[in-house]
Amino acid sequence: MNLLHLARPDDMEKLLPLVARFHEHHDIVQTDEKRFEALMPLLEGIPHGMIYLIGPRKAPVGYIIISLGYSVELGGIEGFVDEFFIREKVRGRGMGSEVLMTLLPALKDNGIKALHLEVERSNERAQRLYKRAGFEPREGYMLMTRTR
Numbered sequence: 001m002n003l004l005h006l007a008r009p010d011d012m013e014k015l016l017p018l019v020a021r022f023h024e025h026h027d028i029v030q031t032d033e034k035r036f037e038a039l040m041p042l043l044e045g046i047p048h049g050m051i052y053l054i055g056p057r058k059a060p061v062g063y064i065i066i067s068l069g070y071s072v073e074l075g076g077i078e079g080f081v082d083e084f085f086i087r088e089k090v091r092g093r094g095m096g097s098e099v100l101m102t103l104l105p106a107l108k109d110n111g112i113k114a115l116h117l118e119v120e121r122s123n124e125r126a127q128r129l130y131k132r133a134g135f136e137p138r139e140g141y142m143l144m145t146r147t148r
Helices: 009-025 032-043 095-109 124-132
Strands: 004-006 049-054 062-071 076-086 112-116
Touching (some): 009 032, 009 049, 009 062, 009 076, 049 076, 049 095, 062 112, 076 095, 095 112
Antiparallel strands (some): 004 049, 049 062, 062 076
16 A cells, blocks of 8 residues: 555545644634635645645545745755644554655655745654654744735
8 A cells, every 4th residue: 555645636525524633633713615725726736735645545544735835045946844634543653754754755856955844842742753754943943924
């Protein structure tokens, strides 16, 4: 069984409940209609990112969304882990590590120079996962966001 599957438009029915669970866990308030509108362009192949289903294609246990950008500092295309979710009941079995160890070389082989992510300061378990996969905090940097 392949661990990762590039999601397609016909995967929306399986993806929406997973995204809703991620949003609920992180107190993100969004309707299914808005989620659908945000996810569909990625599923249809816009060049700004991609979604991978994790686990069996017919019954995925998670997903990871990579958004793409460009960095002069880093010398080219950069990725950002927008959302990464694995169902609670299957966490702790090494699947998150396997996802990152599979995905990182594939992204590099496709010209992505760096992959960024954000993690809650209090989520030590996730921080350990990301450190094992080679992610490091960027000293002197802080993520800042403007939505309006």
